[in-house]
Structures are given as structure tokens and as C-alpha cells.
Amino acid sequence: MRKHTPKSRKAKIQSRLSEVHEIELLEAWIESGKPESGSNPLSLEPLPHKAPVGCLPDGSFSRYAGCDRFSQLPVSKKTKDGLIDCKFKTMTDIQRASLPHSLCGRDILGAAKTGSGKTLAFVIPVLEKLYKARWGDEDGVGCIIMSPTRELAGQLFDVLKSVGKHHGFSAGLLIGGRKDVDTEKEHVNSLNILVCTPGRLLQHMDETPNFDCSQLQVLVLDEADRILDVGFKRELNAIISQLPKHRQTLLFSATQTKSVQDLARLSLKDPEYLGVHEESDTATPNRLQQTAMLVPLDKKLDMLWSFIKAHLNSRILVFLSSCKQVKFVFEAFKKLRPGIPLKCLHGRMKQDRRMGIYSQFCEQRSVLFSTDVASRGLDFNKAVDWVVQVDCPEDCAAYIHRVGRTARYLSGGRSLLFVMPSEMKMLEKLEEKKIPLRVIKANEKRIQSVSDLLASLLVKYPDLQHLSQRAFVTYLKSIHKQRDKEIFDVTKLPIDEFSASLGLPMTPKIRFLKQKLKGKTVSEALSLLPDDTSNDNLLELPIKKPDTGKSEGEEVEEDLLLAKETQEVGELKINSKGDDMPATRVLKKKKLKINVHRPVGTRVVFDEEGNTLPPLARLADTSGGADSVQLNKEKVNHRYAELRKNLKLVDKEDKDLDRKRLKEKRIKEKMKYKRGREEEEEEDEELSGSDGELSGGRVNKKTKIFDSDDDDGEKPKDMAKEGIAADAISVAEQEELALKLLSSMNS
Numbered sequence: 001m002r003k004h005t006p007k008s009r010k011a012k013i014q015s016r017l018s019e020v021h022e023i024e025l026l027e028a029w030i031e032s033g034k035p036e037s038g039s040n041p042l043s044l045e046p047l048p049h050k051a052p053v054g055c056l057p058d059g060s061f062s063r064y065a066g067c068d069r070f071s072q073l074p075v076s077k078k079t080k081d082g083l084i085d086c087k088f089k090t091m092t093d094i095q096r097a098s099l100p101h102s103l104c105g106r107d108i109l110g111a112a113k114t115g116s117g118k119t120l121a122f123v124i125p126v127l128e129k130l131y132k133a134r135w136g137d138e139d140g141v142g143c144i145i146m147s148p149t150r151e152l153a154g155q156l157f158d159v160l161k162s163v164g165k166h167h168g169f170s171a172g173l174l175i176g177g178r179k180d181v182d183t184e185k186e187h188v189n190s191l192n193i194l195v196c197t198p199g200r201l202l203q204h205m206d207e208t209p210n211f212d213c214s215q216l217q218v219l220v221l222d223e224a225d226r227i228l229d230v231g232f233k234r235e236l237n238a239i240i241s242q243l244p245k246h247r248q249t250l251l252f253s254a255t256q257t258k259s260v261q262d263l264a265r266l267s268l269k270d271p272e273y274l275g276v277h278e279e280s281d282t283a284t285p286n287r288l289q290q291t292a293m294l295v296p297l298d299k300k301l302d303m304l305w306s307f308i309k310a311h312l313n314s315r316i317l318v319f320l321s322s323c324k325q326v327k328f329v330f331e332a333f334k335k336l337r338p339g340i341p342l343k344c345l346h347g348r349m350k351q352d353r354r355m356g357i358y359s360q361f362c363e364q365r366s367v368l369f370s371t372d373v374a375s376r377g378l379d380f381n382k383a384v385d386w387v388v389q390v391d392c393p394e395d396c397a398a399y400i401h402r403v404g405r406t407a408r409y410l411s412g413g414r415s416l417l418f419v420m421p422s423e424m425k426m427l428e429k430l431e432e433k434k435i436p437l438r439v440i441k442a443n444e445k446r447i448q449s450v451s452d453l454l455a456s457l458l459v460k461y462p463d464l465q466h467l468s469q470r471a472f473v474t475y476l477k478s479i480h481k482q483r484d485k486e487i488f489d490v491t492k493l494p495i496d497e498f499s500a501s502l503g504l505p506m507t508p509k510i511r512f513l514k515q516k517l518k519g520k521t522v523s524e525a526l527s528l529l530p531d532d533t534s535n536d537n538l539l540e541l542p543i544k545k546p547d548t549g550k551s552e553g554e555e556v557e558e559d560l561l562l563a564k565e566t567q568e569v570g571e572l573k574i575n576s577k578g579d580d581m582p583a584t585r586v587l588k589k590k591k592l593k594i595n596v597h598r599p600v601g602t603r604v605v606f607d608e609e610g611n612t613l614p615p616l617a618r619l620a621d622t623s624g625g626a627d628s629v630q631l632n633k634e635k636v637n638h639r640y641a642e643l644r645k646n647l648k649l650v651d652k653e654d655k656d657l658d659r660k661r662l663k664e665k666r667i668k669e670k671m672k673y674k675r676g677r678e679e680e681e682e683e684d685e686e687l688s689g690s691d692g693e694l695s696g697g698r699v700n701k702k703t704k705i706f707d708s709d710d711d712d713g714e715k716p717k718d719m720a721k722e723g724i725a726a727d728a729i730s731v732a733e734q735e736e737l738a739l740k741l742l743s744s745m746n747s
């Protein structure tokens, strides 16, 4: 694929004439094989994957039945040449099943196991569609290929470049984290194919002048279920609203969505659902050996360390649940020197570094600690030996994508999942999804403990201690945030042991976990928290408070204000006065208390019982009884008038103060200037005694002096012009002048 260069229309037509015969053949093939439109209206039934290749359910395409080589496909020579150059000869299942449909211009929902060649299944039709439409430079954006991550977009772009290198289309990679957005803006309108992440595409739609997708022919969503997920909802809806409805849409993923709602958002037309491996015994690649191991939370790092030490000659991809976890484990293990290069990849890294790490890992045998940013689509040169999931994936789909980084295409691979005793349900769910897992036991004798080593590292490197604390908190937070509460239950975790396993000297305080310590279940407490309580508020490290002279118990109580209240709510027993009260009423009252979130500086008003009142409560009209919530207008107006008066006063004081400050500043500057000038003159005088030439020079020099008669004192006077020699004014006279000046200024 070449870079965009302007080309005259005439030359373009001429170059195409030679290929016209080929195009005609292709069109004839497509027309002859096209089944009647509407034969499969939003049918999500998979086609029989054992059907002859290229054969549709209605029997058309019989000419191509049984063909499984790219060379047999009725595609342009340029595409064939590209495929040959890349050494692609035989089609994979998904390619054989989907290409006949996609080459006909139909919308496709393609599902096939990880590493089964879905990329080519959409790259080929994209090239062919634009080729058939005789797309040229001046036609603008003809195709958009979207990917959920930047690395995957980069990988797709590489495949497109190599397979489409004989075509004349221009293509661009638009991903976030790149600084050259302005250069992108200049060229984006002249690109034919955009490979992008949703965020960056939307940025161009919003910011690039005249960005035009109105002629779009094909829209491709790779990892479609992820892009259609809530995480990208806003971006995707905004993007789709700017695309023409009349287009071909191709959706591919190993875990394809069948949600009609999702598909309706994309306005698919009679899409073909092609789940080529639906009848397969397993949802994961056949050459993948999958194992799971029961590992308690506090033993995870020991197990991971021992695993790495035992596989120093392998390329290992390790998944952890958060950036902080990745950072901590990477930094800590790096200091412990396991004997194999370590790398880390997460969303908080700069894009250049992310890309660098990705390609290094493709080239070099090493261990890559990563978040789910590397879980989808990445090919890593088909060379990952092990995928180790230290933290349990959020669901089966996430599991399938993570393990799919190994055992790609025809190569083999192995995976290991650490399951905590509280997560055993995950194994059942994986089994239901046809994921064959062998549960194995670790050889206890070979497990090396790193907790003690980590503890001493934390003492030596204070930064690491901070990382460790953050890792601790974010892990618990991630568990708390998980949607599947059947599997993820933060209350079942051995918190103290986990903290110790990270080398921390003591367990960081986490508010909602204190419920548990006080004998209340966390879920009870959490269910009582207001909906809008951000998770960040639920989990936080203790902030060191200045010594208030209170005993430890008192301080803890204060620190735990929220926790204490919520715990009482959990008990649902007695109110503060000791009266019996209906449980619901206690709940409501306490809930309101918890819900007080105020910005800094907000005035809080308390009633006689110490309960907080809304900000304008003091202005409430109490004449209608205690329950009245009407505001007394007179009181409000009076209060505002008072506030206005106060403001005016404060404003006047401020202005006076400012004026005074300015005046002082000006005087100081003038004095300084004067002193400098005097010193200069004294020096000159000294020099003139010894060097006549300099003396003459001094007189001619234009020196500035403030005229004492001049009220504003700012105007300089040219002494040479006035005919007054500087040394004609004595120091005493100058002092007198300065004093005069000062007094005039002060007055």
C-alpha cells in the first residue's frame, strides 16, 4: 500500500483500463452468486460450518464450492499478489465462510475462535470493495476499520499495508496518544482507509474541519462485542450518527454479540451470522492446553514468582487486574532479578512506549505483565508460550480473549489460571462455555516465597511501598467493582494476609472493609450507601492526621465516621435515643447522613440534635410548622442584601490595599534607580581622574534623570540637551530632589 500521492484522474483511468477485464469477471461472479435479497433477514442462525466452502445455504456459489485457496477466489490480482507476498495460501474456516458473503457486499457478523484469521476475513473485502468502486485519492474516506485498542489498531494497519500493498489506496492509522494530531488533521480527508480507535476517530469528527465520511462504503468493527460494549457507547453512537446509513458493515469477534439491540444501533441490513466454530467441542483453540490452579490471594505472588523461575526459557504473558498491580509486580520482580527480561504494558503508559514494548515482546523471550489492554486481538508473532492469569478475568469472554494470545493459527500454547477458593464458581462457568480446563496442583516443594523479600524491598525503596499500597487498594477495588457477584466477593478475601504478601508492614485501612471487621457484612453496608457514592470514596488509604492529642480509639472512631454509621445501619436495631423504630425509618435517616457530600467551603448547618440541614435551611419558613420546607422570601431577600453590602465593603478595602501596594512599589523602583545612578556617577568621577578620554565620553553619554518639577516623575530628561552636566548636581542636591519627589508622591 503506498502513501497518498495526488494523481490525475486521466492517469488513474488509464491504469485501471488494463484491469477492467478482471473487474468485469469479478462482477459477473458476484452477480451470478448473489442469493435473493432478504433470504436471511436478521437471522442469527449460524450457517452450517461444514457446508462446502463458498457455498451458501441456497446452493449458490456452487462454482466455488470446495475451493479453499485464495488463488481460487474471484478477487483482484492485486489482492492475490498481496496475499502471496504474505505467504497466505489456504483459507481458514472463517475466511472460507465469510468471504463469499462479504465480497457480495453483505453485512456480516463473524464469530470464530481466537487466532483463526478474522483479520483477513475483513481486510480482503475492504480492498475489493474499494477496488470495485474504482476508489481514488479524491474520493476521500471509503472505509473505516475500528479496533478497541491502539496496539490492535496498529496490528490491523500492518496487515492492511502488507496485503494491500499492490493497491493504490491511501490508508492512515488514527489512534490516541500520538502527538501529531495536527498533521493527521491535514491529511485525514485525503485518506481512503482509516484504521482507528473510536476515541481518535470521534476527535477528528469533532475537530477536523471538513472531515467527511459521507461517501463511506465499508465500516468494520474488529472485536465488535467490545466496541459495542457500554465502555464505548458514547463514542460509537456519536460516530455512527455521522456515517451514511447506506454502507456495508462487517463485525468480527471471537465472542460475537447477538444482541439485536446492539445490532440495531449499527443499522445492519440482513446480516449474515457466521459462527464457524459454534458446533466445535471447545470455544478455545484446539491446540491450547488450559490449566487452572487453586491459589489463595496471599500466595499469588509466590506462585507467580515460582512459575517465572521455572519457565525462564518461555515467552510468558501475565494478566493482572489493574495498572497499579502491573506496575507494582513489574517493579518489585525487576528488583528481585528473576533471570529473564521483564516488561509491562498498561493503559497509563505513553503510546510510544506501549508500541515499543509490544514489538519488543514480539521479538524477545521475556515476561510481559499486562492489564486487559493486551487481551484482545494481539498476535505477538504467534510466539507466546504461556498465558498466566494471576487475577481472574471478569467473565468467560475475557478469559477466551486472554488465553487466545497463545495457540494462534496452527501453533500450540498453554495457559494457567489462578483461581482463589472464593472464585471456584468461575470454573463451572468456564465449563458451561465449553472451555476445557484441567485443574492442577502446584508442587509445594518448588514454591519459593517472595513476601519476605518484598517486605525488605519496600523498606529499601519507599516508592515501592507506595506502589504496593496502591496495588493493594486497586485490587480490592477491582473485585468490588466486578459485576458477577457470584464469583467476586470482596468479603471472602483474606485481606491482612494479602497485604502482608505484598510486603506491606500493616494492612492499609479501607473504609468499607471496616464493616467486616466490626462483624457486619460488606454487602449489607454497601447496599445502604447512596447510589452515586463513587467507588473512590469507598476505598481509600488512611490519611495521616496531625496529632490532635486524642487517644487512638477516639481517632479511629472519628476516622470511621462513615463506617460506624453504616455499621449501625447494618444492625437495623435501635436509634440513637434507644426507642424502637421501624427499620425502614432508621435506614432512611442514616442513609441521609451518609449521603452528605459537600464541596470544600460549603457552609454546613446543624439542627439542635446535631443533624445536618440543607444549606438554605436557616432561611426556611418555620411558621408553617417544623416540617415545612418553604423558603421565606423576605428572609432570603434580606440575607442577599446583607451579603451584597458585605461584599461591597470587602471590595473597597481590597481596592485601597492594592492602590497602596502599587504606590510603594513605584517609589521603591525610583529609589533604586536613583541609587544606581549615583553609584555610576561616583565611579565615573573616580575614572575621570585617571583617564581623560573616558571623562569626555561620560559627558556625551545620554543619561536619564527624573525632573523634580515633573509631578509624575516618570519623564527622563536628556542632560546633554539641557546643557547641564551630571556632576554639576551635588549629592546633597540629589538627595534633596529625591526627598521632594518622595513627598510629592506620597501626597
Ligand SMILES: Nc1ncnc2c1ncn2[C@@H]1O[C@H](COP(=O)(O)OP(=O)(O)OP(=O)(O)O)[C@@H](O)[C@H]1O
Residues within 6 Å of the ligand: 087, 088, 089, 090, 091, 092, 095, 112, 113, 114, 115, 116, 117, 118, 119, 120, 253, 254, 376, 377, 378, 379, 381, 382, 404, 405, 408, 409
Ligand atoms: N489463511 C491464513 N494462512 C496462514 N496464516 C493465517 C491465515 N489467516 C490468518 N493467519 C495468521 O493467523 C494468525 C491469527 O490471525 P488473526 O490475528 O487474524 O486472528 P483473529 O481471528 O483475528 O484472532 P483474535 O480473535 O485473537 O483477534 C496471524 O498470525 C495471521 O497471520
